[in-house]
Amino acid sequence: MVFSYSCNDHAPEIVFFDLETTVPKRVGDRFWVLEFGAIVVTPHKLNEVESYTTLIKPKDLSVVALKSTRTDGITRKAVENAPSFEDVADRIFGILNGRVWAGHNIQRFDCLRIKEAFEYINRPPPLPVGIIDSLRLLTQKFGRRAGNMKMASLASYFGMGQQKHRSLDDVRMNLEVVKHCATVLFLESSLPNMFESKWYESPSIVTRSRSNGKSPCKEETSRKSPPSTLGNRRTVPYARGSLGKVTERVKGLLCKAQGQPPLQQLLKHSHSLLR
Numbered sequence: 001m002v003f004s005y006s007c008n009d010h011a012p013e014i015v016f017f018d019l020e021t022t023v024p025k026r027v028g029d030r031f032w033v034l035e036f037g038a039i040v041v042t043p044h045k046l047n048e049v050e051s052y053t054t055l056i057k058p059k060d061l062s063v064v065a066l067k068s069t070r071t072d073g074i075t076r077k078a079v080e081n082a083p084s085f086e087d088v089a090d091r092i093f094g095i096l097n098g099r100v101w102a103g104h105n106i107q108r109f110d111c112l113r114i115k116e117a118f119e120y121i122n123r124p125p126p127l128p129v130g131i132i133d134s135l136r137l138l139t140q141k142f143g144r145r146a147g148n149m150k151m152a153s154l155a156s157y158f159g160m161g162q163q164k165h166r167s168l169d170d171v172r173m174n175l176e177v178v179k180h181c182a183t184v185l186f187l188e189s190s191l192p193n194m195f196e197s198k199w200y201e202s203p204s205i206v207t208r209s210r211s212n213g214k215s216p217c218k219e220e221t222s223r224k225s226p227p228s229t230l231g232n233r234r235t236v237p238y239a240r241g242s243l244g245k246v247t248e249r250v251k252g253l254l255c256k257a258q259g260q261p262p263l264q265q266l267l268k269h270s271h272s273l274l275r
Contacts, residue, residue, distance in 0.1 A: 011043045012129050014100045016171040019110050020074055022063045032058035033085055033117050034074045037167025038095050041175065052095050053168040055082035072164050086121045093118075097126035104151045104174050105135040134178055142181045151177065 017038035021031045037053035057079045058064060064076040096114070103110055111131065118125035139149050146157035155163055155173055158180045163173060 012098065012100050013040050013049070014043055014046075014102050014132070015040050015096060016102045016175055017096065017106070017110065018103055018167040018170045018174070019113050020165065020167055021113055022058065029063075030120075031113050031116065032060070032063055033113060034058065034064065034079055035167045036088070036092055037169075037171055039168070039171050039175070040095065040099070043100070046175065046179075050095070051168065052091060054088050054091075055079050056085050056088065057082040059084070070165055072166055074166075085117050089118065089121060089123060093123075093126045096128070098129060100130040100132060101128040102132040102174075103134065103171065105133065107131060107133045107136065134174060138178070138181055141185060154181075 015038050017036070019033055020035035021033050024031060033056050035053070035055050038051065039048050040050040041048050055074065055078060061076055061080060064074070064079055066076050068075050092114075101111070111128075115125045135149055138154070146153045151170065151174060152163040154177045155161065158177065160173060160176060163170060
């Protein structure tokens with residue numbers, strides 16, 4: 001998707017968002033959204049200007065585990081008194097609609113789940129003006145150096161600690177990972193001979209979108225990445241950290257190349273960050 005930006009205060013804001021959902025046990029079962037979390041950042045400085053998170057009670061509480069396998073995982077007790085999706089739909093629509101959507105693996109997962117959740121309550125879904133999937137972007141630009149392109153692996157690579165698999169924590173970690181990757185790419189492009197290595201992108205890279213039906217790894221059976229046998233390969237329905245300080249000088253970055261996604265430009269022109 002191609003979208004254009006001009007150097008003014010009317011450029012669309014970017015919303016990083018993430019969902020936690022149930023994992024269908026059988027083919028044909030639906031996903032239930034259990035948590036929504038989002039941060040809105042300015043396109044020129046990536047300053048956080050708004051955040052929102054909520055647990056969500058599914059219509060059928062029995063689909064939520066009594067005890068989570070994760071330390072901070074969502075349990076049935078955690079959501080039994082939460083609002084329904086219909087109760088928070090207006091707020092979610094308002095934070096998503098008409099903005100650039102950003103997140104890790106959102107094209108194959110979160111975008112679909114948002115669309116399904118709104119259709120289930122007979123409401124039109126929010127629409128983005130552009131989509132930035134950091135899984136695809138970083139696979140292309142950053143390569144396999146972190147071992148794989150899971151958010152947990154990228155966070156570990158940069159010493160950010162463990163991924164909590166809670167929506168608001170994960171989206172903030174997502175933004176920090178992108179900032180760190182941009183800085184590393186700047187250093188390598190500035191002194192290519194000194195930072196020469198052998199881990200550049202390889203056609204053998206295996207990500208969730210290229211597993212070709214192979215047995216899923218542990219994360220792929222999580223709420224974020226359910227098994228491919230459940231039909232998660234459908235087409236997209238519509239078109240903080242030590243290095244975080246580098247973004248203070250990112251104003252005007254999007255203006256350097258009209259018609260390209262803002263975070264792609266963040267990576268492409270990452271040398272601007274440290275000037």
